[in-house]
Amino acid sequence: MKTITAIVIDDELSARNVLSNLLSRTNKNIEVITTCSNLEEGVEQIKKFKPDVVFLDVQMPNYAGYEIVRFFDVINFEIIFVTAFNHYAIKAFELNAIDYLVKPIERSKLDSTVEKIEVKLKQKSALTDYNSLLKSIKEKDFNKIVIPELGDRRIVNLSDILAIQAEGAYSKLLLKGNKTIIASKNLKHFEEILPKDASFFRAHRTWIVNLDHVELLNKTAQTITMSDQTVKVKISRTRIEAFQKKLSSNSLN
The missing domain is CATH 2.40.50.1020 (LytTr DNA-binding domain)
Structure with missing residues (x-):
């Protein structure tokens, strides 16, 4: 598997450092290419680096993490929300099949999350191949x-x-x-x-x-x-x- 590129967005420096450090210690091939302290900066860096995944704090000044959808016509990267919400609020993430991590982040949960990202990225590649195959067969275009x-x-x-x-x-x-x-x-x-x-x-x-x-x-x-x-x-x-x-x-x- 190729190196998974990641961006961490969190208004707390200590939180950014902790998550970056934990990601570097996983046995997965993942690299944090930059970290950002707010959503506006994060959006700029996402557009610049085009990461595979963004780890995004939910509660931040100016814009909440989930408001990221306002800045992109198409979300072509994975999003992992990082939250200190209580278990009742977390239910909303689970019901909507949104990936999340709870602060303080557990190493085992992070490893599991990165594994999910790997699977999703592989599925995206497979989907590209499959859609290309179907288009070729439908149009009899083997070029x-x-x-x-x-x-x-x-x-x-x-x-x-x-x-x-x-x-x-x-x-x-x-x-x-x-x-x-x-x-x-x-x-x-x-x-x-x-x-x-x-x-x-x-x-x-x-x-x-x-x-x-x-x-x-x-x-x-x-x-x-x-x-x-x-x-x-x-x-x-x-x-x-x-x-x-x-x-x-x-x-x-």
Whole structure:
């Protein structure tokens, strides 16, 4: 699981420090990227850093924590309310299925809460994949791929991919418009999931190229120049013949 990024918003410095310290001691991969003393500052930092989860004190000056919905058209991060409310008020959180922590925060309850966050974030990723699949089937559009990007999922048109380069356990996707995506999957993953009839070719142990974007093959230098002229791809000498055959076949289609 990727590192979960968090922001803590509480008007009490000691409360911010305690929660940040407790989160650092969990056995979960969670990082507090910043803390804020009021909701207005917190909103600015949320928009800047786009965290996975916000730990939000309920009672604060100027704005109560639950008023955060006033500042966002869409809440695309998890919210964990932190409260000193009595048990009767807490019932409102439970009835509305809202996650919360009670001050003073118990370590075991915090661990359980972070586990819930992990599950929810995984479900979001799965939902992205599932919705993309349903859309492809419905529209008979098999020209898109879900990229497991670092910390997120992104849907990319296959035609926008110039080449894919191995980066250890990761892969770098070079896209049209001089754009780059770092994917949390190795090159073998993409070789296996790319449609067999798509215009992709494994040119080298560290490269997959999109034949539709090939501009020039230099056999002597063992390089392929892609259509935007800035991307040069390695090709193994033993793959040159197969590459030329695939390129010719692709140009006839």
